[in-house]
Structure formats: structure tokens, C-alpha cells
Amino acid sequence: MSEQQTESAETDDSIGEKLVELAKRRGYFFQSSGAYGGVGGFYTFGPQGAALKGNVEDAWRDRFAVAEGNMEIDAPTIMPEPVFEASGHLDGFDDMLVECPDCGESHRADHIVEDNTEYEDAESLPIPEVEEVIAEYELVCPNCGAGLAGQAVETFNLMFGTNIGPGDSQPGYLRPETAQGIFVEFPRLKEYARNQLPFGVTQIGRAYRNEISPRRSIIRTREFTQAELEFFIDPETDEPDLSAVADVEVRLYPASEQNVEDGEEIRTTIGDAVAEGVIASPWVAYFLGVAKRWYDAVGVDMDRFRFRQHLSGERAHYASDCWDAEGELDGNWIELAGFSDRGDYDLSKHAAHSEDRFTVFRQYDEPKTVERATVDPDMSYLGPEFGGDAQAVVSELETLAERDRAAFEGDSVTIDLDGESHELPTEKTGFAVEEQTEAGEHIIPHVIEPSFGVDRLVYTVLHHAYREDEVDGEDRTYLELDPEVAPTFVGVFPLQNDDELEATANDIVADLRDAGLSVTYDDSGNIGRRYRRQDEVGTPFCVTVDYETLEEREAQRASDTASGDAPRAEATTVTVRERDTTAQKRLPVSDLPELMADLRAGELSFGELDGKNES
Structure with missing residues (x-):
């Protein structure tokens, strides 16, 4: 069962197209309601995608809730109108819309500018300037090619409205972020924290934005998952322990460099960035350091990762400063998370609009x-x-x-x-x-907010894990997913359709599942095709039960019978194959649950396994 592998670096700029096709075919994600023609901006995560997404969420929870000692809540996705009047979303949560005069299609004006000119952050430009750029460059409708010069650029509020209750119902909105569900419950949450600052509250859940032009599959959608931490501090007395992240190396693109023609990214450490004033808030710096390590752990390519500071014109209405974590995909940088210093804006607004105390x-x-x-x-x-x-x-x-x-x-x-x-x-x-x-x-706490987009991160992890090579003279596509987040950790195969092989394979499946591992069983097609299927969905390891396994078992039983010894643990082995190198080792069946658990936990590497008949 040996395989010969030839490495081939995948640098083609069409990885995104290949990934979307793979995602649909292998059950990662696909457009929702396909039986009815689909609807833009809504995607279903299939069996593989839901598992990967769940693993990413669990990893985020472990790092930003459990490891940091923060609380977690689960608030409703629909909230009454006064919440968003207080937060400012009804007045200031807008995008720039331009409508085609011929086909009537609506587009994000800033996206059209960014896609067709040298402007990288058109969102930060005032509307009159965006209209001037559209006219100067004679930009056209992406749908039908009609000219957009002279068309008015207008603001469009992204909130999804609804009604709460029958009859003269109360107006409400689907939340555009999970943060407000934390802020409005602050008077009660502070009691759970024993009124002691600092403390953090996390939430993972759905958010909704009525995007003008959803695009790039799950990168920009109308329904998506956020993982947010709202960290409440006393700005006069609370300081983070930067020693824990001071030596974390980061790639920064501050606003000062973006605002000059020959501006460049800065490679430094978190400690030096704070000391030199590149990052003004030590709290924001602390969470950038934590996030950098976490992104690396879940599979984001650090050669295609940076933190970019928001320009003044693009910062949200509540933020005094904000840095985005960005990943590079097919030559474009996309936002993965935002790290904002929200000051006391949110709690002050809710204190002024409600009858409760937010101090x-x-x-x-x-x-x-x-x-x-x-x-x-x-x-x-x-x-x-x-x-x-x-x-x-x-x-x-x-x-x-x-x-x-x-x-x-x-x-x-x-x-x-x-x-x-x-x-x-x-x-x-x-x-x-x-x-x-x-x-x-009584003081109103300030808020530091790391806000992560889960769907975008799932896409980025898949994109950065996409590989193409050649094995045994055949092209192979595989996803080099980190074992911690891979949807399935191990595939188990009987070499052929044989009752004894299948029974033994099913016993192994049961033992591995009892050890808490995600396992798939596959007996369809030849062994090479089964390996390729698991490679393509990113399964790190495969276990094959073959006739050598049965022969070893029979030899052990015969030895026990001849010697008159009591039955012993069967010293049988199976072939274990690693996805990335296609290397194989024969390992004892009795040790598999423990060895596989150690591999997933990162306590053991495949190269450290003591196997035999390696290939």
C-alpha cells in the first residue's frame, strides 16, 4: 500500500474557484435553498463544514472564554427597536448603494471603486468623493455594463426589521452583531462578576446584515456567525499583563503607513509596538497577541496574515481605535476579526436610553x-x-x-x-x-472588543489548507487541516469487502469513537480512491485493516493455544497512513485509541510513532 508523492506548490490565483467547487462536492458549504433557485447571501454548511465550523468555535471558546476566565452567554437574535436606537445602529449602520440605471441592479459603490481602481479603502471616503471617482474612472455596472457616472450614491441601512408579536406588534430587528446582547444585559452580568473589574463576557452566535451585494461565497453573507468578547475595564486602573504576549511577532499595517504613498507594513513584536506607540491601547495589543497565536494554531498561514489599523473614515461610530486581523486570499486581503476600543460608548448609550444602571x-x-x-x-x-x-x-x-x-x-x-x-x-x-x-x-466601564467572523475564518482555513500534488502518478487534492479543527480525524477502512476485515474495522471504529475521536468508516471502492476521498476533506489519518492484520491475529491465537496460556491481548497491527506525507506505519490495534488521541492533542507527531514496515 505504499504511495509515492511528488510535491507541487499550488500558487494559482484560482484557488477560490477550486475551493468553492470542492466545498459543494464534499459537503463543506453551498448556497441555501437551491431547490428554489437559491438566494444570495445565505449558505448552508454541509456535514464537513458544520463539523469544521463547530471545531473552530470550540477552539475559540477554549482560548477566549475558558483560558481567559471569561463568562459566556447566549442572547436572542431578535431584539426590540429601542436597543438599536440606543446603540446607534438605526442611524449609522449604513453602506453606500448605487443603482444601475439600465438593469436596476443595486451594488456596493465602495466595492465597485475598490474592484476597478487603485483605491483600497473606498469605504472610508465620503459619498461625494465616491461619486466623483465613479465618474472619473467611468465605472460601469458589473451586471450589465451600463455606465454609473452621474448616478446618486445613497446610504442603505443594513438592519433586518421584523415585528414582535401579533396585532399592534412591537418593532424589532435581527441583531447585526452579537455585542448588543451582552451590553443590554450588563446590569445583571456585572452581578455575576461580583461587581469587580475587569471581566469579560463572550458569545458565539448568528448575526444578520442585509448586504447590498453579497459575494465571494461565505466571505460576505447576509447571515453569519460571530464569536465576540466584550471585555469591561476601568480605564484608570486596569492594565493587561503584556508579558504573556510581549514577544509575539506581528505584521502590522498602521494608519500612518497607509496614509503615505510609500507606506509599508511593520514587522515587530507586541511589546515593541506598545512601547513605540504603534498600538495605542495595551488592551488591544494584548488581544492581538493572543489572537495571533490562536490563528496560527487553527491553521491560518502566518505568511498570509497581518493586522491592519482602521483609517479614521472607516472606523465604526463607537470605536476610538480598531485593528483588523486580515488574511490574504487569491491576492486580496479580507477582514477576519476586528479589535476595537469602544470606550464607554455602548454602556453610556444604554444608560441614557434605559431605566437601568450601567455602572x-x-x-x-x-x-x-x-x-x-x-x-x-x-x-x-x-x-x-x-x-x-x-x-x-x-x-x-x-x-x-x-x-x-x-x-x-x-x-x-x-x-x-x-x-x-x-x-x-x-x-x-x-x-x-x-x-x-x-x-x-460609580463609573461606566470601558469596553475592549475582539470580534471574530467565524464563517470567514472557516473559508480562510480551507483556502490556506488547499494543496495539490501527485501521488503514484495521479494528481491529488488535499486539505492540510490542523488535526484540532479537521471535521474527521481518522478514516477506518477494511482493505476489501470481507466479513472478517469489516468486523475488525468496525471494532476499531467503536474503540476510537469511545476515545472521543471523530471517525468515518468507508468500504466503497479501491483503497487508493478511499485515501483520496479522505485527503480531499482533510482527514489527517487513515487506518486500514488488511489480511496481515488477520494473519497476525490467527498466529497469536495459535500461539496461545499451543502454549496453554490464557487468552492475551491480540498483538495485531494495522496500517496507519498520514495525510500530508502519505507515509505509512504499522501500529498495534490495542494502542490505537491512545496514540490517536495523543496525535490529535498535539502531544505526539506521526514521525515519533514507533511503527514497523514504514513506507
Whole structure:
């Protein structure tokens, strides 16, 4: 069963096309609702793809939730309209749309510019400038070729709207990110964290964006999976332990280099990048270091990986700084994750729009004596004067006293209530400035957010794992997937359709599954074709039960009978083949579960196995 392998580096720029075909044929992913013609931007993950995606999610959870000591929640995918009014998504979650005057097809204006000009980040340009570029370069509709010069570029909100409940239902939206499900639950989540900063909350789940022009299979879709961490910190006192990642080597493309004609990427370490001010936030730097190691572990090619800083015009409305993890695919860089310093934007917005408290109490080292402006309104006056709005008046007075003491210096004070100004006597407000001894203060935490796109990462892992070579004079395609994420870890085959071979193979399958390994059984076609099938879906190892296995078993039984010894563990072996090198070793059946588990855990390499009759 030996195989001769000839290496052939795959550098063709059409890997993407080959990968999409392989993905459909082998059950990784394919467009949804194909029986009804399909619908753009929605994809189904098949058996292989769902398993790979699940393994990637598990690996992310292990590193960013478990290893970091962070919590995990699972929030609804539909949330009421006020959540997104507070977050700013209803007003500022837009893309640039241009419509073809002939065929009526809508397109992302910035994508058309990026695909047909030297502009790499057209998303950061203002709309008038995008319109000028379209006219200057005489850009055309990708669908029908009609000219787009002179066509208005408009904003298009990406939110999917829905209704919650029957009748006069409450408007709601499918979440465009998993983050808001964490932010709105902060008042309760902080209790689970014992009101101690810093703490993190993770979530893996679906998000929805009504993309103008979905493209490149699962890279840009309308429904996708995110893995997000919202890490809450006290910006004045909390600092990360950078020693854990200081020596991580990174490839950075800061905004300062992007803004100059001959700008270049910087190769440095996380520690030096922080020391030299290339990365302003130590917390963002810490998570870049953690992510770099994690991406490497799950199979992203580090020669085609970098971190790029957002330009000012492309940063989200909530971010003071943001770096993208990017992977190179067919000569193009795509975003895999964003690492944002969101400040206190999100919690402040939800605090202002809701009736809950989005703060954490910061204890002083020593109590402080401070002056506080207070109000103690005369309710016998406010009640008759304002009726049911009396309590709202009290709240407005409290806010005004905290913000502007001078407003109470005259004989009357003016407040705003539902857009109307009201004047009331200062003496009725009970305004006073008092000395108070305080043990601490309530602060709104800042948020550091690593946000990962799972679907894009799955595609990138597959793309970076795609290989072509020649074995025994035949072309071979295989996926060099890391054992940790490969959908199936081991394939088990009987050499031929033989009852004894099949029974032994099925026993091995059961033992390997009992050891927690993902196993497939295949008895269809010749052994070479079975190897090729498993290579193409990325299965790291194959086990073949052959007649030598049966002969060894019979010889062992005969020896036991002749010697009169009690039955012993059968010293039979099987052929174990490695996917990448096609090398083979004969290994004891009794040791397979332990050896395979060690291989998957990375505690043992195939070359370290003590086999016999290697080929």
C-alpha cells in the first residue's frame, strides 16, 4: 500500500474557484435553498463544514472564554427597536448603494471603486468623493455594463426589521452583531462578576446584515456567525499583563503607513509596538497577541496574515481605535476579526436610553470628602403643579444640579421636560451644596472588543489548507487541516469487502469513537480512491485493516493455544497512513485509541510513532 508523492506548490490565483467547487462536492458549504433557485447571501454548511465550523468555535471558546476566565452567554437574535436606537445602529449602520440605471441592479459603490481602481479603502471616503471617482474612472455596472457616472450614491441601512408579536406588534430587528446582547444585559452580568473589574463576557452566535451585494461565497453573507468578547475595564486602573504576549511577532499595517504613498507594513513584536506607540491601547495589543497565536494554531498561514489599523473614515461610530486581523486570499486581503476600543460608548448609550444602571462601583483607597450638589424638592408644590410629571421634574432637577450648579443661583430655575421649558422657584427645589464623605464612585466601564467572523475564518482555513500534488502518478487534492479543527480525524477502512476485515474495522471504529475521536468508516471502492476521498476533506489519518492484520491475529491465537496460556491481548497491527506525507506505519490495534488521541492533542507527531514496515 505504499504511495509515492511528488510535491507541487499550488500558487494559482484560482484557488477560490477550486475551493468553492470542492466545498459543494464534499459537503463543506453551498448556497441555501437551491431547490428554489437559491438566494444570495445565505449558505448552508454541509456535514464537513458544520463539523469544521463547530471545531473552530470550540477552539475559540477554549482560548477566549475558558483560558481567559471569561463568562459566556447566549442572547436572542431578535431584539426590540429601542436597543438599536440606543446603540446607534438605526442611524449609522449604513453602506453606500448605487443603482444601475439600465438593469436596476443595486451594488456596493465602495466595492465597485475598490474592484476597478487603485483605491483600497473606498469605504472610508465620503459619498461625494465616491461619486466623483465613479465618474472619473467611468465605472460601469458589473451586471450589465451600463455606465454609473452621474448616478446618486445613497446610504442603505443594513438592519433586518421584523415585528414582535401579533396585532399592534412591537418593532424589532435581527441583531447585526452579537455585542448588543451582552451590553443590554450588563446590569445583571456585572452581578455575576461580583461587581469587580475587569471581566469579560463572550458569545458565539448568528448575526444578520442585509448586504447590498453579497459575494465571494461565505466571505460576505447576509447571515453569519460571530464569536465576540466584550471585555469591561476601568480605564484608570486596569492594565493587561503584556508579558504573556510581549514577544509575539506581528505584521502590522498602521494608519500612518497607509496614509503615505510609500507606506509599508511593520514587522515587530507586541511589546515593541506598545512601547513605540504603534498600538495605542495595551488592551488591544494584548488581544492581538493572543489572537495571533490562536490563528496560527487553527491553521491560518502566518505568511498570509497581518493586522491592519482602521483609517479614521472607516472606523465604526463607537470605536476610538480598531485593528483588523486580515488574511490574504487569491491576492486580496479580507477582514477576519476586528479589535476595537469602544470606550464607554455602548454602556453610556444604554444608560441614557434605559431605566437601568450601567455602572460599577470603584472603591477609593481612602474615603474622600467632597462637595455634592443636591436637591430636595417641595413635593407639595411639584405635585399640584406638574401632576404625573412631578417625578420626571425631580429627575431633571437632580441631573441639572449635578451638571450645572450655577443654574440654581437665581430666584428661578429652568428645566426641559419633553421638549418644553418649565420655570419654577429655586426655593421650591431644595437645592443645597453639602460636604459628603464617600468611599468610592460609580463609573461606566470601558469596553475592549475582539470580534471574530467565524464563517470567514472557516473559508480562510480551507483556502490556506488547499494543496495539490501527485501521488503514484495521479494528481491529488488535499486539505492540510490542523488535526484540532479537521471535521474527521481518522478514516477506518477494511482493505476489501470481507466479513472478517469489516468486523475488525468496525471494532476499531467503536474503540476510537469511545476515545472521543471523530471517525468515518468507508468500504466503497479501491483503497487508493478511499485515501483520496479522505485527503480531499482533510482527514489527517487513515487506518486500514488488511489480511496481515488477520494473519497476525490467527498466529497469536495459535500461539496461545499451543502454549496453554490464557487468552492475551491480540498483538495485531494495522496500517496507519498520514495525510500530508502519505507515509505509512504499522501500529498495534490495542494502542490505537491512545496514540490517536495523543496525535490529535498535539502531544505526539506521526514521525515519533514507533511503527514497523514504514513506507
